[in-house]
Amino acid sequence: MLFGMASLAQTISIIPQPVSLVQQKGTFIIDKNTCIQYNRLNKAASEAGAFLNRYLNDISGSRLRENVHSQKVIQFSIAPTSDIGKEGYLLKVSPEKITITANDKAGLMNGIQTLLQQLPGIRTNAALAVPCMEVKDYPRFKWRGMHLDVSRHFFSPELIKEYIDLMARYKMNVFHWHLVDDQGWRIEIKKYPELNNTGSWRVDRLDRVWGERPQAMEGEPATYGGYYTQAQVKEIVAYAAERNITIVPEIEMPGHVASAIASYPWLSCNRRPQQPLTGVDYKDITSNYCAGNDSVFAFLQDVLCEVIQLFPSTYIHVGGDEVEKDPWKKCTRCQARMKKEGLKDEAELQSYFMKRIEKFLAGKKRKMIGWDEILEGGLAPGAAVMSWRGEQGGIEAAKMQHDVVMTPGSPCYFDHYQAGPEGEPLAIGGMNTLKQVYDYDPLPKELNEQQATYIMGAQANLWTEYISANEQVEYMVLPRMLALSEVLWSKKDGKDWLGFNERLKPSYRYFDQKGYHYCKGDFKAQIIPVAKNGKLTAEIATEQPDATIRYTTDGSEPDAGSKKYESALSIDSSMTIKAITVIQGKVMSFKPAVQKFVLHKAVGHDVVYTNAVSKYYMADGNNSLIDGVRGTSDHHKYWHGFCGKDLIATLDLGSMKTVHKLSLGCLQAYKDWIFFPKRVRFEVSADGVNFRDAGMVENSIPITESAKLIRDFEVKFEKRKIRYVRVTATVQDSCPIGHPGAGQPAWLFADELIVE
Numbered sequence: 001m002l003f004g005m006a007s008l009a010q011t012i013s014i015i016p017q018p019v020s021l022v023q024q025k026g027t028f029i030i031d032k033n034t035c036i037q038y039n040r041l042n043k044a045a046s047e048a049g050a051f052l053n054r055y056l057n058d059i060s061g062s063r064l065r066e067n068v069h070s071q072k073v074i075q076f077s078i079a080p081t082s083d084i085g086k087e088g089y090l091l092k093v094s095p096e097k098i099t100i101t102a103n104d105k106a107g108l109m110n111g112i113q114t115l116l117q118q119l120p121g122i123r124t125n126a127a128l129a130v131p132c133m134e135v136k137d138y139p140r141f142k143w144r145g146m147h148l149d150v151s152r153h154f155f156s157p158e159l160i161k162e163y164i165d166l167m168a169r170y171k172m173n174v175f176h177w178h179l180v181d182d183q184g185w186r187i188e189i190k191k192y193p194e195l196n197n198t199g200s201w202r203v204d205r206l207d208r209v210w211g212e213r214p215q216a217m218e219g220e221p222a223t224y225g226g227y228y229t230q231a232q233v234k235e236i237v238a239y240a241a242e243r244n245i246t247i248v249p250e251i252e253m254p255g256h257v258a259s260a261i262a263s264y265p266w267l268s269c270n271r272r273p274q275q276p277l278t279g280v281d282y283k284d285i286t287s288n289y290c291a292g293n294d295s296v297f298a299f300l301q302d303v304l305c306e307v308i309q310l311f312p313s314t315y316i317h318v319g320g321d322e323v324e325k326d327p328w329k330k331c332t333r334c335q336a337r338m339k340k341e342g343l344k345d346e347a348e349l350q351s352y353f354m355k356r357i358e359k360f361l362a363g364k365k366r367k368m369i370g371w372d373e374i375l376e377g378g379l380a381p382g383a384a385v386m387s388w389r390g391e392q393g394g395i396e397a398a399k400m401q402h403d404v405v406m407t408p409g410s411p412c413y414f415d416h417y418q419a420g421p422e423g424e425p426l427a428i429g430g431m432n433t434l435k436q437v438y439d440y441d442p443l444p445k446e447l448n449e450q451q452a453t454y455i456m457g458a459q460a461n462l463w464t465e466y467i468s469a470n471e472q473v474e475y476m477v478l479p480r481m482l483a484l485s486e487v488l489w490s491k492k493d494g495k496d497w498l499g500f501n502e503r504l505k506p507s508y509r510y511f512d513q514k515g516y517h518y519c520k521g522d523f524k525a526q527i528i529p530v531a532k533n534g535k536l537t538a539e540i541a542t543e544q545p546d547a548t549i550r551y552t553t554d555g556s557e558p559d560a561g562s563k564k565y566e567s568a569l570s571i572d573s574s575m576t577i578k579a580i581t582v583i584q585g586k587v588m589s590f591k592p593a594v595q596k597f598v599l600h601k602a603v604g605h606d607v608v609y610t611n612a613v614s615k616y617y618m619a620d621g622n623n624s625l626i627d628g629v630r631g632t633s634d635h636h637k638y639w640h641g642f643c644g645k646d647l648i649a650t651l652d653l654g655s656m657k658t659v660h661k662l663s664l665g666c667l668q669a670y671k672d673w674i675f676f677p678k679r680v681r682f683e684v685s686a687d688g689v690n691f692r693d694a695g696m697v698e699n700s701i702p703i704t705e706s707a708k709l710i711r712d713f714e715v716k717f718e719k720r721k722i723r724y725v726r727v728t729a730t731v732q733d734s735c736p737i738g739h740p741g742a743g744q745p746a747w748l749f750a751d752e753l754i755v756e
């Protein structure tokens with residue numbers, strides 16, 4: 001606990017929040033009389049001392065003396081200390097003495113990082129003052145990971161070191177280096193030089209967004225890319241180790257390896273030459289190793305031998321995700337392998353592939369880790385699983401007593417937006433805000449205490465399809481990594497969102513000093529409809545602890561002077577709420593949140609569907625169709641989705657009502673495979689048995705229209721008394737020709753059945 005004392009000059013801010021922190025009166029001033037002391041015979045303590053001295057030299061321009069007598073000392077010692085385990089430390093700061101004690105070097109380094117968070121980040125002439133305190137600290141999880149994809153875009157060794165520095169500052173300890181993927185092979189392999197001569201380079205199309213980059217044409221110069229030489233890798237591995245960071249290399253297989261196949265076409269099933277992949281135009285590209293060819297395994301073992309030489313990590317990541325099974329189905333060698341090994345399908349062939357590699361790694365005293373697809377077709381005996389498609393794979397693996405790292409898309413994918421998305425740099429999609437990361441708990445409720453011991457921790461992944469610049473790497477990681485670091489290090493019951501936001505402030509100053517790009521936060525207002533007990537209300541929320549919310553209900557644009565939000569608004573008539581966040585008089589929202597509500601005769605009554613709503617697009621449940629909440633075009637909330645099936649809904653108004661107008665709100669979002677229905681037909685009834693036609697509306701918008709549109713399909717008639725309404729919206733036959741999903745089922749989305 002932090003004891004905030006009014007008399008103390010400054011409150012200590014540490015991220016991740018230590019297990020225990022007691023701030024005391026006074027400061028330790030680091031000056032030329034200060035000496036660093038450690039036992040020279042102890043390697044860990046010597047290294048830690050040297051590390052601190054280099055840092056102090058960087059920020060003050062001079063080194064401290066080491067191991068001489070002085071009145072003022074910074075002392076490191078490795079001593080058996082109970083309660084703090086591996087990586088833990090005790091830090092004591094008094095006006096004359098700083099001591100850091102730990103069981104291991106990692107603990108000393110973590111103690112140093114806590115100390116460094118009290119000091120400036122750049123060269124300064126100011127006094128180096130450390131507030132007095134006592135800290136006892138150790139991590140909750142042993143795997144505190146950050147991943148970086150250097151295949152989709154290559155990043156320099158300098159950027160990698162910066163990434164490692166940032167990780168170390170916040171006590172993250174595993175760097176998952178995604179070195180191989182379709183669009184580039186990024187590690188030097190001496191035995192197979194074409195991997196680097198060919199596989200590391202591609203045609204540059206940086207002027208286009210990732211998904212729209214056409215594949216290279218014959219003869220175009222492949223000048224974009226790069227790779228890390230083995231000398232560079234060694235240096236980076238040592239740099240990381242010095243900072244208590246293990247680098248887990250990922251040598252992806254058996255899919256996502258178009259770059260290797262461009263280098264050596266014989267690695268694939270069809271053995272056709274191909275150019276390195278520029279973007280995602282996979283038309284003539286093969287991205288799987290052939291699983292029926294023993295030479296492929298010999299190749300991979302050679303590659304892994306070189307990798308193992310370079311990386312001391314126990315775990316070697318071998319990918320395993322998103323393997324396209326088609327090439328294997330068509331390949332005689334793969335089919336022969338399946339027959340010989342008695343494998344019933346291609347999932348088992350993949351499992352055979354991974355097991356064979358796992359056995360090889362085990363023979364080298366290394367452990368295999370892979371994406372959760374390695375569960376399909378049977379998990380290799382000693383393999384650990386990285387759960388990315390939600391937590392299910394991780395839960396399953398833990399129950400089977402395999403080690404697990406949690407990295408579910410939400411909230412661990414840092415390639416997703418963290419704010420906006422308006423006003424944010426273009427990202428791959430999705431939304432993982434700082435608070436969502438902060439609120440994450442890697443231990444799923446589905447696991448009992450014993451099973452939970454297999455959850456080693458969690459990790460954030462930074463896929464870089466949409467990230468080509470160093471600044472954007474920083475931006476996507478900062479400050480979300482700080483929230484994750486607290487999730488993984490600090491005690492669960494000490495979670496404190498407001499306190500975390502306060503403690504972020506010195507980190508923001510540090511980022512400013514260092515010139516790091518970072519996201520200042522998500523300043524959206526969120527309008528949350530609540531339909532309960534026949535009443536409709538709207539709550540408005542923001543992630544920002546310091547913000548007030550201002551709103552309008554008359555359609556006008558809100559500003560800093562608009563009405564202040566105090567508590568939930570009741571929706572008694574049709575209205576549109578527009579809301580913004582304001583901090584110190586300044587409007588922070590990039591654009592107002594807008595939510596339309598319509599009150600009509602069906603609100604609060606019951607709907608029965610003939611075809612079930614897709615479980616992925618349920619909106620707020622069955623009655624979303626008559627909750628008065630209209631869907632918007634910028635997200636899928638409040639829309640009901642049907643895949644390749646008609647929407648047929650029957651509404652019971654509860655009693656006879658006078659009605660003259662019926663309409664159904666629908667969405668067209670071509671890129672998301674969502675199309676207006678072909679037509680919408682309304683029928684009405686007094687008894688729920690005999691229905692009469694009430695009109696039909698044909699769709700007039702072409703299925704190929706790519707703009708996002710919302711349209712109410714509406715019929716009007718002479719006032720009549722009815723009790724039941726049946727609406728049938730006919731889904732399009734399939735996605736149209738020329739669409740990425742051509743021939744596949746079309747989606748139909750509806751938000752509201754409006755009865756007036």
Ligand code: TNX
Binds near residue numbers: 322371428463
């Ligand atoms: C899925 S996560 C992938 C990556 C992509 C990522 C984009 C995983 C194991 N595979 O290849 O870059 O989505 O978010």
